Amino acid sequence: MSDSALETAIAQVEKVARGQAPAPVVRSFFDEATFTATHVVHDPATRQAAVIDSVLDYEAASGRTSHATAQKVVDYVRAEGLEVQWQLETHAHADHLSAAPWLQAQLGGNLAIGAEIVRVQSVFGKIFNAGTEFARDGSQFDRLFHDGDRFAVGGIEATVLHVPGHTPADMAFVIGDAAFIGDTLFMPDYGTARADFPGGEARQLFRSIRRLMALPDATRVFLCHDYKAPGRDHFAWETTIGAERQGNIHVHDGVSEDDFVAMRTARDATLSLPNLIMPSVQVNMRGGRMPEPESNGTRYIKIPIDTL
Numbered sequence: 001m002s003d004s005a006l007e008t009a010i011a012q013v014e015k016v017a018r019g020q021a022p023a024p025v026v027r028s029f030f031d032e033a034t035f036t037a038t039h040v041v042h043d044p045a046t047r048q049a050a051v052i053d054s055v056l057d058y059e060a061a062s063g064r065t066s067h068a069t070a071q072k073v074v075d076y077v078r079a080e081g082l083e084v085q086w087q088l089e090t091h092a093h094a095d096h097l098s099a100a101p102w103l104q105a106q107l108g109g110n111l112a113i114g115a116e117i118v119r120v121q122s123v124f125g126k127i128f129n130a131g132t133e134f135a136r137d138g139s140q141f142d143r144l145f146h147d148g149d150r151f152a153v154g155g156i157e158a159t160v161l162h163v164p165g166h167t168p169a170d171m172a173f174v175i176g177d178a179a180f181i182g183d184t185l186f187m188p189d190y191g192t193a194r195a196d197f198p199g200g201e202a203r204q205l206f207r208s209i210r211r212l213m214a215l216p217d218a219t220r221v222f223l224c225h226d227y228k229a230p231g232r233d234h235f236a237w238e239t240t241i242g243a244e245r246q247g248n249i250h251v252h253d254g255v256s257e258d259d260f261v262a263m264r265t266a267r268d269a270t271l272s273l274p275n276l277i278m279p280s281v282q283v284n285m286r287g288g289r290m291p292e293p294e295s296n297g298t299r300y301i302k303i304p305i306d307t308l
């Protein structure tokens, strides 16, 4: 079966490897409170940039938000003289709130996510009993990406790959020779993302991962999360396709689809929900915006009892 989106991404990475296209510069900011890596990727020639998977600080006990983590991105972008074209989300995160609308107000850029976000909005709109003011058509975003869509960061070509499994809407952004793969693979010594959220599926995750692993071995891979790993006491968020194929503890070359699904399903059954899933999903399904204020002017996060 031909896979033209993947072939386009492979050709794009190879062009950078041959020196026929520029490599993007990537600077990552790791938030230890949510174990999330935010990446700022830019074209050194035009200084145009994309911000990928930003984090809004949220204090669960008090319901207070703040911007210390996102401010680091703003400071870096200004110090480097970058012009932000994109605020990208690899998926609707369940473990941290997106700072994309706040960063967009500070720095600009089009807010984009995978088109399947409408399925996520439909599922979680029901779970949280959102009112009709909550549009489930993705209109909170400036652009909805489909598999194989192309865009650019300055003069650097980018290809979007749909990589569902963790959620239905997960997208990988291959920008030059750098792949921002969201919650699919983690570091080789940690394995893979869970596939048990509503709309997730382990078999689909395996196929998405094998698709990513068809990129050239030298492809630089930037992760959304890291949790350290037994024997490793520092956080890491960059690896390569070759290192993942050779050494990923869950899904290295040779692991079968059925073995992966059995492992992933058994492991997911032992995991508790992320601490911030309630606020994260309600905010991120709205493109990182808080629910509309109630009649007293205050915005609220709901908690469905005995539902999730």
Ligand SMILES: [Fe+2]
Pocket (backbone or CB within 6 Å): 091, 092, 093, 094, 095, 166, 183
């Ligand atoms: Fe996630």
